Amino acid sequence: MSVLASRRPPAAGVHDEASLSRFVTGLEVVLRELSVKMALVWWERYTGGPGEGLDELERARSEILLDPSYDDLVRNWSGGRLDPLLARRLAILGDLISEARVSAVPEIYTLQNDILRRVIVFRPVVRGGEIANSERVRILRHEPDRAWRREAWMSIAPLSMELAKPTVELIRRRNHLAREAGAAGFVELTLGLASLTPAEVMETVERLEAASAPLWASFLERSAAAEGLDAVEPWDVTYLVEKDAAIPTGVFPSERIEPSLEAFVRAFGRDPVAIGIKIVRQDIPFGGLCVPIDPPTDVRILANPRDGHGSFSTLFHEYGHGLHAVFAGANSRLLQEEPGVLAEGLAEVWGWFTFYPGWLRGLGLDEELAATVVRAQGLRLAARHRTLSADVAWELSAYQDPYQDLTALAAATESRFTLAAARPVHRWAGGPFPSGYPMYKQNYILADLIAAATHRTLAEDHGPDVLGNAQVWEAVSAAYWRPGASIPWRERLRRFTGRDLDAAAIDYGAPLGPR
Ligand SMILES: [Zn+2]
Numbered sequence: 001m002s003v004l005a006s007r008r009p010p011a012a013g014v015h016d017e018a019s020l021s022r023f024v025t026g027l028e029v030v031l032r033e034l035s036v037k038m039a040l041v042w043w044e045r046y047t048g049g050p051g052e053g054l055d056e057l058e059r060a061r062s063e064i065l066l067d068p069s070y071d072d073l074v075r076n077w078s079g080g081r082l083d084p085l086l087a088r089r090l091a092i093l094g095d096l097i098s099e100a101r102v103s104a105v106p107e108i109y110t111l112q113n114d115i116l117r118r119v120i121v122f123r124p125v126v127r128g129g130e131i132a133n134s135e136r137v138r139i140l141r142h143e144p145d146r147a148w149r150r151e152a153w154m155s156i157a158p159l160s161m162e163l164a165k166p167t168v169e170l171i172r173r174r175n176h177l178a179r180e181a182g183a184a185g186f187v188e189l190t191l192g193l194a195s196l197t198p199a200e201v202m203e204t205v206e207r208l209e210a211a212s213a214p215l216w217a218s219f220l221e222r223s224a225a226a227e228g229l230d231a232v233e234p235w236d237v238t239y240l241v242e243k244d245a246a247i248p249t250g251v252f253p254s255e256r257i258e259p260s261l262e263a264f265v266r267a268f269g270r271d272p273v274a275i276g277i278k279i280v281r282q283d284i285p286f287g288g289l290c291v292p293i294d295p296p297t298d299v300r301i302l303a304n305p306r307d308g309h310g311s312f313s314t315l316f317h318e319y320g321h322g323l324h325a326v327f328a329g330a331n332s333r334l335l336q337e338e339p340g341v342l343a344e345g346l347a348e349v350w351g352w353f354t355f356y357p358g359w360l361r362g363l364g365l366d367e368e369l370a371a372t373v374v375r376a377q378g379l380r381l382a383a384r385h386r387t388l389s390a391d392v393a394w395e396l397s398a399y400q401d402p403y404q405d406l407t408a409l410a411a412a413t414e415s416r417f418t419l420a421a422a423r424p425v426h427r428w429a430g431g432p433f434p435s436g437y438p439m440y441k442q443n444y445i446l447a448d449l450i451a452a453a454t455h456r457t458l459a460e461d462h463g464p465d466v467l468g469n470a471q472v473w474e475a476v477s478a479a480y481w482r483p484g485a486s487i488p489w490r491e492r493l494r495r496f497t498g499r500d501l502d503a504a505a506i507d508y509g510a511p512l513g514p515r
Contacts, residue, residue, distance in 0.1 A: 074097060207504075260312065296329030349476065
């Protein structure tokens, strides 16, 4: 047994509420230490270090969360009359145990981490040379040479082919273990732990598909005509969205991102130095990644920014994760465990600030340019939702039957949602999500519903005085960040916005409303 796991408190000592409370608190001390160590290893891996010792930490996590006496304890004490906060911490422990029945099993984490390691070190080859992930993104967004874009789009195929077999194996094992844990499958288990169902996710995706259809069709028609294209190819979509949005990248130089974030926080009367979120630049296979090492004092962001508005949105998004981690960080450890859907939602609440005309003018844009960015938000959302929806529909179907032709399935779902030509190129396993972050991408779509509803509420409550308003900061902090998971996420959303999660929150014509 690992040293860390041997320090976990015994369930046998629990006989009343006071001893249960001591047990939960003692376990939280061990869970926190584990989480800090794991975060440091991942930080090292993403920043080019060896990141040794992960398997040992995974084993410790496994020994702790899969201790059968813990499962019994949670069952025995749940539903009883307990202090509400203690009951909540116990319920969250129960969720962690359920999730661990898949993720903390050695045959899962060894395979998953091995795949993810290969994704992290992979560099695509374009025009005969290795390029950075951020360069691949730049080509897809901004490169007028269509053949070059096509090559960049296809450049993850070698990685995808290499990882296809182990990824299918991972899907099979996850389903098997989820069924052993009593769920219908891995998808049902994972979504259930976030108070979601596959049916709700698919229904939301389809409602957004219908809501964005007119805007998307007219965009494709106008872009194809402007570029003289007979057919839109998958490697055209991102490029055409950027071109149609017509936001000059030069007015968003990447070196201004950190200063603009600091100024944004200061405007609310807060001190970014005291908040202490550290931003480190590194080429990673994501736009950005927030790594809450030891909240509230040590929260870090890895980012890969380029010039352009998109990188500002991404960094604001990551900073939103950071603020959530810092201000929820005063809670006991289990209450800092938040489902991905809420975490992404709160991050995106911050990301959406980069579409406020007032913020854009503060960056030095004139009225016309600011209006251009504001107008572009609907199309960008439609593009993002449609691309993500293809991945989500693919993943739901892949877990239904991992032995179908997953490349053909990916081509069909991508074509269905983006309306570009179907090109069955092997790409589906060539990224960090299917292996390392399974059933996660729907969170980015749902995040926009949370962001839209939250910004509507802010507009209703504060009119044009949202930016730099100390009351706004306090309201968001009190409703969303500070309670941590003491209040379930859907309840926090309902209390703040007056509504449950709803696809109707998104208006692609004017996502932030008339401003
Ligand atoms: Zn995020």
